[in-house]
Structures are given as structure tokens and as C-alpha cells.
Amino acid sequence: MAKDTREKILSSALEQFSQNGYAGTNIRAFTASLGLAKSAMYRHFASKEEIWNALLDEMTAYYGERFGSPDRLPPVPDTPEALVQMTMRMVHFTIHDEKIVMTRKLLTIEQFRDGRARDLATKHFLTGLTGMFTPIFSGMMDKGLLRRDDPEMLAFAYTAPISALIRLCDREPEKTEAAVARIEAFSRHFIRIYGTEEPA
Amino acid sequence: MAKDTREKILSSALEQFSQNGYAGTNIRAFTASLGLAKSAMYRHFASKEEIWNALLDEMTAYYGERFGSPDRLPPVPDTPEALVQMTMRMVHFTIHDEKIVMTRKLLTIEQFRDGRARDLATKHFLTGLTGMFTPIFSGMMDKGLLRRDDPEMLAFAYTAPISALIRLCDREPEKTEAAVARIEAFSRHFIRIYGTEEPA
DNA sequence: CATTATAGTGAACGACCGGTCACATGTCAA
DNA sequence: TTGACATGTGACCGGTCGTTCACTATAATG
Numbered sequence: 001m002a003k004d005t006r007e008k009i010l011s012s013a014l015e016q017f018s019q020n021g022y023a024g025t026n027i028r029a030f031t032a033s034l035g036l037a038k039s040a041m042y043r044h045f046a047s048k049e050e051i052w053n054a055l056l057d058e059m060t061a062y063y064g065e066r067f068g069s070p071d072r073l074p075p076v077p078d079t080p081e082a083l084v085q086m087t088m089r090m091v092h093f094t095i096h097d098e099k100i101v102m103t104r105k106l107l108t109i110e111q112f113r114d115g116r117a118r119d120l121a122t123k124h125f126l127t128g129l130t131g132m133f134t135p136i137f138s139g140m141m142d143k144g145l146l147r148r149d150d151p152e153m154l155a156f157a158y159t160a161p162i163s164a165l166i167r168l169c170d171r172e173p174e175k176t177e178a179a180v181a182r183i184e185a186f187s188r189h190f191i192r193i194y195g196t197e198e199p200a
Numbered sequence: 201m202a203k204d205t206r207e208k209i210l211s212s213a214l215e216q217f218s219q220n221g222y223a224g225t226n227i228r229a230f231t232a233s234l235g236l237a238k239s240a241m242y243r244h245f246a247s248k249e250e251i252w253n254a255l256l257d258e259m260t261a262y263y264g265e266r267f268g269s270p271d272r273l274p275p276v277p278d279t280p281e282a283l284v285q286m287t288m289r290m291v292h293f294t295i296h297d298e299k300i301v302m303t304r305k306l307l308t309i310e311q312f313r314d315g316r317a318r319d320l321a322t323k324h325f326l327t328g329l330t331g332m333f334t335p336i337f338s339g340m341m342d343k344g345l346l347r348r349d350d351p352e353m354l355a356f357a358y359t360a361p362i363s364a365l366i367r368l369c370d371r372e373p374e375k376t377e378a379a380v381a382r383i384e385a386f387s388r389h390f391i392r393i394y395g396t397e398e399p400a
Numbered sequence: 401c402a403t404t405a406t407a408g409t410g411a412a413c414g415a416c417c418g419g420t421c422a423c424a425t426g427t428c429a430a
Numbered sequence: 431t432t433g434a435c436a437t438g439t440g441a442c443c444g445g446t447c448g449t450t451c452a453c454t455a456t457a458a459t460g
Contacts, residue, residue, distance in 0.1 A: 002436075019312060024223030026417065039420080040438045048418065109309055111371050112219060118371055126364060153389050161360035168326060171311050171318055182356075189353050193393060205407080226447065239450080240408045248448065 006044045008034050010058065013051050018102035021109045022052055056116045059103055063120065067128050074132075076139030080191040083140070087187050088180075091162065095169050095176060104170055125167075129159035146194050154194060161186055206244045208234050210258065213251050218302035221309045222252055256316045259303055263320065267328050274332075276339030280391040283340070287387050288380075291362065295369050295376060304370055325367075329359035346394050354394060361386055 012030040019025075027048055031038040045051045066072060074090075077083040094100055104124060111121040133155035140146045146154070165179045165186075212230040219225075227248060231238040245251045266272060274290075277283040294300055304324060311321040333355035340346045346354070365379045365386075 005437080021221050021223055021309070021313070023221055024313070027419090028417085037439050038418085039440075042419070043437060105312055109221070109312065112305055112309065113221070113224070121371060122368060126368060150389075153386065157357065157361055157386065157389070160364040161357055164326060164360040164363065168322060171321060186353065186356065189350075189357070227449090228447085237409050238448085239410075242449070243407055 002044070005034075005036070005040075009036075009041055009044055009051065010055060014055055014099070014102050014106065017052070017055065018105040018109065022048075022113070052114075055106070056114075056120070059107075059120060060116070062103075063123065063128070067123075067132060070135070073135060076136055076143065077145070078143070080145060080195050083136075083145075083191065084184065084187045087162070088184055091166065091180065091183055095166060095180070101170055104167070108167070108170070125163055126160075129163055130155045133159055144196055147196060149194070158187075158190055205234075205236070205240075209236075209241055209244055209251065210255060214255055214299070214302050214306065217252070217255065218305040218309065222248075222313070252314075255306075256314075256320070259307075259320060260316070262303075263323065263328070267323075267332065270335070273335060276336055276343065277345070278343070280345060280395050283336075283345075283391060284384065284387045287362070288384055291366065291380065291383055295366060295380070301370055304367070308367070308370070325363055326360075329363055330355045333359055344396055347396060349394070358387075358390055 009031070012034055013025070016025040016030045016033075027038045027041060031041050041051075045054065074086055077086055107117050107121040107124055110117040112118070130152060134152045137146060137154045137158070138151040141148055141151060162183050165183050169176045169179050209231070212234055213225070216225040216230045227238045227241060231241050241251075245254065274286055277286055307317050307321040307324055310317040312318070330352060334352045337346060337354045337358070338351040341348050341351060362383050365383050369376045369379050
């Protein structure tokens with residue numbers, strides 16, 4: 001199938017690009033790993049750069065699906081513990097889903113070379129996370145679970161350290177267990193600091 | 201001078217590597233920008249990879265000088281405002297010193313390809329900052345400027361968001377002004393949350 | 401002053417890169 | 431059965447890569 005091959009090429013390209021970067025990847029290497037001659041690739045993509053653009057298109061679409069619409073947001077937790085649990089589920093998912101890990105690596109590596117990668121990197125590593133947790137914290141304040149404060153500032157203060165540890169996992173996978181434990185400890189610390197004694 | 205040329209080569213290599221990555225940089229490009237024939241480079245370095253290693257050596261040494269010994273630590277602030285000022289001075293320095301910016305970019309780009317870059321990246325982006333602020337916060341607790349708490353957790357909660365915004369500046373320099381303002385706002389927020397009402 | 405080491409040049413190398421082409425298949429509608 | 435189209439192959443192209451080499455200019459040394 002044409003669609004099949006095309007997707008296999010994109011998948012293999014993501015793998016290679018995220019490991020060795022765009023410039024460090026050659027077409028022979030990843031078509032060979034598919035058992036395909038490199039010339040066959042050119043039936044599906046006009047050039048190496050077009051693969052790159054298609055990958056970015058895919059990543060943009062994927063991001064839009066998962067984080068684009070407000071109705072996709074996770075529900076506001078009912079207890080502080082539920083926030084921890086929700087956070088840990090998200091972290092577990094984002095750390096162990098190989099495609100997402102490779103996407104983060106790719107954006108990390110190429111953010112200074114490509115404008116679209118740059119914008120996506122800022123979304124993935126900063127604004128997306130803050131934008132996701134701002135309404136959550138706002139809702140938790142309404143429920144009396146968190147002290148009244150600027151919810152966006154709290155979202156930033158909450159997600160940035162977690163994001164830093166996720167990226168540590170990307171960089172040093174052998175530290176994943178320790179990093180996850182640290183994220184949970186931080187999440188509980190956060191609740192201890194910002195939480196109200198008793199729900200109102 | 202031999203030493204001169206060697207340093208010029210390293211400086212130019214840092215510039216190019218941090219922009220286009222190791223694989224994306226070719227020797228002709230950066231020797232030409234020095235007004236040097238590429239063959240002349242081989243009088244000073246045996247190979248492209250040796251330039252890379254020399255750069256990492258330099259970065260390791262530089263990092264060790266500035267962050268290695270405990271006596272190089274900034275003094276414990278006497279007031280909450282002094283913490284903000286000290287933070288902003290550090291941020292201003294680290295954002296506007298071109299060599300440091302390029303070093304961060306280089307480590308960001310190459311952290312998945314090279315083991316030494318990986319270790320340095322973790323130091324630069326995570327453990328170094330936490331290790332620097334842990335004793336500071338510990339001292340501020342002693343002075344009654346901060347609530348008693350785990351100083352390392354506080355250092356992590358303080359430095360990770362700031363680090364995220366510094367990296368935003370690396371990625372999108374046109375957002376520098378806004379990011380710096382945001383760092384200051386976060387620093388003041390942090391003090392409001394963790395600070396004591398009155399120094400003890 | 402002759403010698404020697406140092407720093408630089410430009411041409412050339414083999415390997416590898418992204419990309420093209422003529423050609424071989426397989427599939428399927430007419 | 432035949433023709434058309436989609437898909438894949440391997441040889442090949444020009445260009446660029448990192449690296450080498452014979453050679454030159456310079457400056458210090460005996």
C-alpha cells in the first residue's frame with residue numbers, strides 16, 4: 001500500500017531525525033532500515049526536506065488534536081490527591097509513549113534551525129502546559145482546593161519543574177524512575193504550599 | 201600566533217555548532233569566516249571531532265570554574281528584594297553573554313548524540329541551578345526570610361521555571377523582554393508564597 | 401647566514417550525500 | 431489479454447564532505 005509505505009517512511013524518519021538530527025540523517029540509512037531502496041522513497045516524497053515538512057505537519061496536527069480544543073481538557077480534580085494522580089498519569093503517558101518522546105527530542109534538536117520547530121517547541125515545553133493547567137487551577141480555586149491566586153502563574157510554577165524532569169528523562173532514560181518519584185514529590189509539595197487546609 | 205588561531209577556530213566552531221549542530225557544520229564554512237583555508241585548521245586540530253572534544257573540554261572547565269567550588273556561590277541575600285535583584289542580575293548575565301547562550305544552544309542540540317554533552321546539559325539545566333540555590337535558600341531560612349521547608353525542593357521549584365524562560369529566550373530572542381519581566385514576576389510571586397511576613 | 405620549526409596555501413583524494421533515471425514488477429480496469 | 435498506472439530497483443550523477451599533501455612564507459635559532 002502507498003499509504004502504508006508513506007507512513008513507515010515518516011515513522012522511520014522521526015526515529016532517525018530525533019536521534020541524529022535532520023542534517024545528521026541520511027536517506028539511505030532509514031530507507032534501508034525499512035528494507036526499501038532509497039529511490040523508492042522518492043515515489044512518496046519529493047525530497048528530504050519534504051519529509052521534514054510532512055513530519056512537522058503531522059506533529060502540528062497531532063498537537064492540535066490533543067491540546068487544541070478546550071473541550072479536550074482533563075476535568076478539574078475534586079481533591080488535591082486527584083491532581084497528583086492526574087499529573088502522574090499524564091507524566092507516565094508522555095514519558096513512555098515513544099512517538100511523543102521522539103517528537104520532543106526532535107523539537108529540542110531542531111528548534112534553532114527551523115521556524116516551525118521553534119514555535120512547536122515553545123508550545124510543547126511552555127505555553128501548551130501552562131494553557132492546560134490554568135483552567136484546571138482556576139477550577140480548583142473555585143472549589144476551594146487551592147488558595148486564590150493568579151491561576152496562570154500557578155500553572156507555570158507547577159508545569160515548568162515537571163517539564164524539566166520530563167526532559168531529563170528524554171536525555172537520561174536510566175534516571176526515569178528517580179525523576180518520576182521527584183515529580184510526584186514536587187506535586188505533593190505544590191499542593192502542600194498552595195492548597196487550602198480544608199476544602200471550602 | 202598559534203594560540204590565537206586555535207582560539208579563533210574554537211570560537212567560530214562554537215558559533216557554527218550551536219547554530220547548525222555538529223553534523224550540520226562543515227569545516228570550510230567556519231574556516232572561511234576566519235579568512236583561513238580549511239587545510240590550515242589541521243595544523244591546530246587533528247580532525248573535526250577533536251574540535252568538538254576541545255570545545256567540550258573548554259565548556260567543562262568553564263563550568264567548573266564558575267559553579268564548581270562552593271566558595272564561588274553568591275552570598276545569601278539579606279532581604280527578599282535582594283533575592284529578586286540577585287536573580288535578575290544572574291538572568292541578565294546568562295541571557296546576554298553570547299558565549300553562554302551559544303553553549304546552552306550547543307548542549308541543547310547535541311545532548312542526545314554525545315554522552316559528555318548529555319551530562320553537561322543536565323548540570324547546566326537542572327542540577328547546577330538547584331545546587332546553587334539550595335544553600336542560598338537554606339541560608340535565607342536561617343535568617344527567617346523564608347518559611348522552613350526542604351531547601352532543595354524550593355531551589356528546584358524556583359530555578360526550573362526560570363530556566364524554562366531562559367531557554368525561551370535562547371529559542372525566541374524577540375521575546376526576551378517579556379520573558380525577563382515574567383521571570384521577575386515569578387521571583388516576586390515565589391517570595392510572596394514562600395516568604396515569611398516579617399524577618400524573624 | 402644557513403637551518404629549522406611553524407603556520408598557512410590550493411589542489412586533489414576518496415567517500416558519501418541528496419537526487420535522477422531507465423527499467424522491472426504487480427495490479428487492475430477495459 | 432492488453433494497456434495504464436502505481437510501486438520498487440540498482441546504477442549513476444554532480445556536488446560536498448572531511449582529510450591529505452606538496453609546497454610556500456615567515457620568523458626564530460645555531
